[in-house]
Amino acid sequence: MKETTLRAKSSKPLSAYRLIQALLGALFAAYLIWRFYNVFLDGTPSYGADSWLRFAISGVVLGSVYALIAIGYTLVYGILFMINFAHGDIMMLGAFSGYFVFEALEKIPSPVIDNPNQVFLNAHPVISVLLAFIVGATVAAVSGYFLEKIAYRPLRGAPRLVPLISAIGASIFLENAALLLFGSQRHDFANPVQITRGEGWNIPINGEVVILPYTGVLTIALSILILVALYVLVQRTQLGRAMRAVAENKSAAALMGINVNGIISRTFIISGALAGSAGVMWGIHLGLVYHMVGFIPGIKAFTAAVLGGIGNIPGAMLGGMFLGIIETMGPAYLGMSFQLKDVLAFSILVLILIFRPTGLLGEVLSEEKV
């Protein structure tokens, strides 16, 4: 997009603009190098190796959650060229479903000989976690389906602002529906005792002990599994081929006998299921669910999708991972307060969109689509 616009009007202000852009980039790179010197080489480093490992672990965990959400944005954007603004709220619904599954299983007694007070949740942790994921993904997938059917499908072919506003409306509606249904307090996710939050394998480093949390490993493993499954689905199956065809050209796909509306519905179901599992992961790993839990992760996952190149599935995975790591390590590297990690994430979004709207891996959009 940038290239063509630049060529289209190669007048003076824009070439000056480009010069400023290069200058700013050089300044920024110099600043990063200076920070590198400050943080690692200069006398007493402010963070030891153990801290960096800790940052890296939480970054990768966070990144794998972002990656799952980001793929939902990318899939929908690839097909409809609209930002599914309510995607983060679909994730919130998934998180709440997982929360209710755990709460219910915690109430079911499952006594064993040596522990008569045992509950189902702790007696069968694998089944419980699987159940939470299945319910969370299903609820989110169903909500995604109805979201598309109610709020987006009637607006096909309308000017682009119209579905976007409808998406914003749907997002507000879902957030406030959750607020009114479940209350404004933050609900504590009751994990099975085997994967209590904060516990994990101890890694000794530099005389300090870094915890590799069980929940984090679960999150990473599950999201890798889901991502591989998704990749196979999109690349190898009939449905995936149809999805790619619709993303390429809707009318040609329709002429080839593809049910375009059905494929769009299924895309929303898949992206909803991904968001739902991400929501359950969020709950298991970070522990708190409330009505706005999806908002910030939603915007960040969109950032991740843009970072990797929107419409590009491996790009979304990479972008999510990258953003997660930047968010946890960035404030320490730049010497900022950790309060400002969201500012960092949003600044990256703004910078990427300004300087490289096609993302790191490049995207599939032509001028007309952007």
Added chain:
Amino acid sequence: MNKQIANGLRVGLTFGIVNIFLFLIKFPVIAGTIIKKIIPNFIVALFPINPDILDILIFIGLIGIWAGASGGRKLDEKSDNWLTSFVGGAAAGLVNALLIGALVFILGSLTDAHVKINAYLAAILPAVVKLFLLDQNTLNGSLTQFVFSFVAGALGGVLGFAFRGQWFASLKNKWNAAWASLTENPQIKKTFARPIARIALSALGIAFLLFIPQIAGKYWNYTIGTVGIYVLLGLGLNIVVGFAGLLDLGYVAFFAIGAYTVALLTAPNPHHLMWNFWTTLPIGVVLAAAAGILLGIPVLRMRGDYLAIVTLGFGEIIRILATSDLLTSFTGGPRGVTAIGQPTLFGKPFSSDTDFVYIIFIGIAIAIFITIQLRSSRIGRAWEAMREDETVAQAMGINTLSHKLMAFAIGAALAGLGGVLFASRNQFTGPEDHNLMVSINVLSVVIVGGMGSIPGVIAGAFALKGLPEILREVQDYRILIFGALLVAMMIWRPEGLWPTARRSMELHSADPEDPESGEAKTSEDKP
């Protein structure tokens, strides 16, 4: 007949699910309190039951009738009669009633078993369940609910048929004819078209506006002021979104700049500058406009949704920065700034809520003047061309970047003015005054009112900010209704409540069978 039953069952299922949601957020109770306001007391006294329960029953009954009417709606010309409508309505009523009855029964039994439902579903307190059970025991209460909704559905089917029947159509025609004879009467039209009549009307309007704040009480003046500030913000965003077609979700950032400018320059803390309000007012406006230009230069080369997300990101950055420790010494941090300076007139304080209403009216008048002047100017037409198709506009020789910047700057200046007045009137501003919801509220005002339309923005501000003040019971539900309203408006009335003639024509001539759905809509398929 089978088709009618199937339709009835489907409609009943939809209504039932919606009803379950409404019950779980205890909306029937809230709706009951509104109904209580509408229905005169002596009518309520005729019924020998608890008035709270009567109001809830009225709400549930109305929804049931609606469900029945849509369940029994006309599916085809030939087989539309009393019986099919009744059967369809009854089918819808049955499913709806089953779901409601089951829900109430479950809630009742859980409460009987002393389960604390409100730990999970915040609205479902035991008192609310008691109201849902109509003050009876669990079984009787849920059975009554079931029978009531079922009867309402069947009644709805019959009523629906009656209202699409002959006599109703003739009634409607008569009404329309009477209305037309009044509005289309050439004599009346001619009278109103005379310049003197228009001047008289505007004079009357202005006199009325000047008079209102004097008779309205403190509370109403405060409310009018809030609505007025939203009109001001809406007029500013209207230029950005409605005229230039740039979706700005970070509009609150400019509002915040205006508010913080006046706060930091006039308040005793944290800087103790204590400037005069009238000096800071233009500074706030100019700073906001400058911020609009600065932000616009990098951002405005993006289109559509990307622009929306980036502006949203900027808005959030500003909010987080305002809360963070980094700027606490400069902006007062999360606690905000208090004791902000207020305007004076000839040395006397001019800062009561009534006085502020006048200042806000003047601001609105200026904003309307600017908007009207710009709309019909070269710039306004360039904006419209850009909104319809940027590439074509560029090819026509319009400098899109500078025109976008101009829209952004003017919109930002009006937001800055709104911010200055808002902060000074409340004598307080803090980060929570400037969260994303403000941007979304203003956007809703513009869209609900009708993009690009000045009376639309005013109507939208009254509908979204004024009505909730009158219906205070729905306070908690306001934002939920906003969200649903945005979606519903986009589907059924994307041009808004009071659209400009051109825009409503554009949106309704769009070809619904467009196979290239979702693609950027270009002007080529418009007449």
